[in-house]
Amino acid sequence: MTTIAKKEEGGKRAVQKGRNEKSAQRIWGYAFVAPALIILCVFMLLPILQIFYYSLTNWNGGLKSDFIGLKNYIDIFKNPDFFTVLKNNLVILLLGVPVWTIFPLLIAMIIYEEIKGYKFFKTVYFFPSVLSIVIVGTLFKTFFGYVGPVNMLLRNMGLDHLAIEWLAEGRTSLPIIVLAVNWAGFGSAVLIYLAAMSAIDPGIHEAAQLDGANWLQKSLYVTLPGIKNVVQFTIVLNIIHAFSQMFSYVLVMTNGGPGYESTVLEYFIYLKGFRAGDMGYASALSVILFVLVCVINLLQSLIGRKED
């Protein structure tokens, strides 16, 4: 028995440290990661580098592309519309991220207790996630239109003065976009939170229950800390979404209007690049967008680390 064991040990060591093993891992390591890496490089990294390059030119999308240094950036910061656009992004960020993070969290914490009908709720809440943004945007545009159901309801209740053209003012259209995003996405967030909660050791919950903790205390002191990582990841994702997933909503619901009142940075890039044809300017805007997202991510991770 000992000889066989020794042989296996020898075999194991050979596998772990042998030269063949090292080169096998190297060859297959590169081979397996190659397809994904190539696609990533050609269709993500290369465009990113190109954007950085073109932001320093006056490229018009065609053959004209002269180096003009930082002129685009200077023009951007001299443009008052740019600051309107930034403000819109800020509004969506400050309204959206809390709503998109906390609303599903609340629901997940309630459903987690496996109350009656939780399967039904899970399915029903997830349903809007299946719909395309075009559907969601069109739906909300219809519902909040001047002659739409929401206004009809308000008028029937005698609240005529509230029955305004919701999507015609930046003041109200931005919150409605936030609402649309929440409606479409909270279901999948609930599922993600629930999956994370199911990873918590039920023993801790039982112990807390025995100690007399009620639902609120259990949620705050057991469940929440247990899924802290997932919540943080969700916050980061939501922040990124606030800057990168708003384009389709704006396109379908408001076209950025009136003027620039509901234009977000993504949409501004599209307007300047494809509508006005100033791709150099649009590239510079894209660079600013990247930097913004990176900075916010950095800040967020620093704050997160401090709390640890």
Added chain:
Amino acid sequence: MFRKKKITLSKVIVYLFLIGVAISTIYPVIFMILSSFKDKIDYMKNMFGFPTVWKLNNYKAIFNSFDIKQMMFNSFYVTIAGVVISLIVTSMAAFSLTKLKYKGRNGIFSLFMFVLMVPGQALMMPIYVIMSKLGLVNTRLSVILVYVATSIAFSTYLLCQNCRDIPDEIIEAARIDGAGYPRVYGCIIVPMLRPTMATLAILNFLSYWNEIVYSRLLLQKTQLHTMTLGLLTLNGKYGTNMPLLMSGLIINLIPALMIFMIFNKYLSKGIAMGSGK
């Protein structure tokens, strides 16, 4: 012992809240369905009720103005190809990045993480130029590649998390038994990644099917249009005809809904399997 269930006020409020949210998700769909069978006049006079006369005019109009069959084909083709390619490519990458050791591995992993932060939509311009140069504008391949590329980072990240949990001993045992790494990938890694892959398959299917930005950019010829693109066109052309719009939404909804229902069963099985570890 007979135990009475306490019906506390807080429980009632909580249930009302949950039901309220449920209504907010279901009602718009009911509204869509009912409206799609009304003509414009009925809709304006009777917005909230059942159609006084159930008319199929809207649906007929849409089938007449759009080649629905072609659009369905395009959507399915592009979406399924994208999902399959994405699953293969990202699972291979996850295996390589978590279980195989080689120089530059951490750098490559960081690259994937970096790209996670980049909004795919901001890259419209260079991607269009690259596709132009490759002669891929107005081909289905172009959007397939874009879809895969923009979702690679997230999918790989998720699979890496899962792949890390696969015990090294199993791989070592297989290697001692003489299995080559492709074998390890096919017979060990893939089966163990199945729950996550199923989740990703659904998420990617939905996101590719519903994608609008790049399909609008790259699929300019009408015969290449996807269902979602068709809906956008409908929105633009007949945006004021609410019932017509609603029927367009319903037509668009049905395939995604069917896929969702099919996968929902598989998904709940998958999540149960994963947590049962």
